[in-house]
Amino acid sequence: FDFAQTTTYQQAQGQIAIGSGGLFGQGFNVSNLLIPVRESDMIFTVIAEDFGFIGSVFVVALYLLLIYRMLKITLRSNNQFYTYISTGFIMMLLFHIFDNIGAVTGLLPLTGIPLPFISQGGSAIISNLIGVGLLLSISYQTSLAEEKSGKVPFKRKKVVLKQIK
Template structure:
């Protein structure tokens, strides 16, 4: 784990390569991938497990320094964590990947919650962040605010997503088309669904970001609840691995993976049913995309490593079992 900063740096360099790979952007308009022959790769997805490792290492180092007794201790940890987070956010800003940016921010928030930062500091920090977020949403829905945000780098399609989230039935043939079609598909599934061979509602990009619309339409409310139950059980197992781990590093790693999976699930399902704005966040282990699948498997692999080390320490396995 001593070289996790190097892994994060290498993945950051690969993310920078996206700026110079224009073939896939010209073909699809997406800037988050670069093409290698017939294959495409999204470096930000693989960066997430490395980022979790780095944040976990910072938390362990902070733990060994002792309890936080002053505000300076809280700010010292926050500055170190932001030192690794802000460069990633800046890179993602240049490629206009707001969805992945939200995932990194969620992981950072989860790590801060389990850190030694004082509750008074965390309350003020999250309250300030929530106020800024609410202000951005308000600005995105007003003409004057949109002009200001445009100067700050926001794009027209981002405003359209906010508007379609607030009023999904306002322009069902235009900016709200994808969300409205997704809600219609899920609603058409009713209780039991219409079956896998009877999809009747067209939803753009349903094999990737909108995969839950397929689940809702084909398996109905019952199938959707089953899928949600499976995800909740998976997250429960990850949290259990954190609670039973005998190494502090793997406690933090497991919590980071749990936050990553939870946010992916919450945001992806929430946007398909109209509870949250549309963002490019895949549903773990279900959406199409090899890069996201690889990143999720790497996260689960870290959790399994934590369980293995706990098992080894309990039973004191000999070297031949290591």
């Protein structure tokens, strides 16, 4: 790099790895670059190098789908406390995604925030799973309240399996 004094070794190697992935990637676990601690903060470089631009866009699309579903749960909830909890978790998740991908691509400095649900981070994965559990509970409580009030947005069918003799 021309500006090696302004970027770290890990960030420089990560940008080289992202660029070497190309459109379709080099293949699963075929990388030859030395990126220290790939499994924690720099996991997006591994995805971009192994699966290319297409794989990176797929991961970002999965995150957008997750955020969309969480927003639907938040907007459907009629409890203000549930709305605050889910909005806070969604914003935390968005910040972690933006910060990690921005740091790996060189837009932001490396801060040590792992990529949610993918990076190896002990307390980060626990807090993310707790947040998803809270959102699932909010969705369940909201659907129970809607059924109790008689306002069900769609008709649910019960599946009955016949007993085979």
